[in-house]
Amino acid sequence: LELNDKSSDVRYDTPIVGSSSPIDSMGLVQLCLSLEEKAEELGFDFDWTTESAMSRSRGMFRSIDSLSDEFLSQYNEKR
Numbered sequence: 001l002e003l004n005d006k007s008s009d010v011r012y013d014t015p016i017v018g019s020s021s022p023i024d025s026m027g028l029v030q031l032c033l034s035l036e037e038k039a040e041e042l043g044f045d046f047d048w049t050t051e052s053a054m055s056r057s058r059g060m061f062r063s064i065d066s067l068s069d070e071f072l073s074q075y076n077e078k079r
Helices: 025-042 064-077
Strands: none
Touching: 025 064
16 A cells, blocks of 8 residues: 555554545555455455444544454454
8 A cells, every 4th residue: 555654654553544544545445455355365255334434433444453453353253
């Protein structure tokens, strides 16, 4: 993924959406498609379109950590 600011310090708490995110909207789409492909390789369907996905308080795109938690949760549910 290309980051908006190449010098960004990406950490687990880095937001994925919003003005402080180093990822633009196309980067977010690329990230989601990459996660779908990885999920397919692992034998499950990753659903990043849930109703609460974009919620500021509980959505999976709050941070890199919350997205990875959701990915692992869906993986563990569908194994």
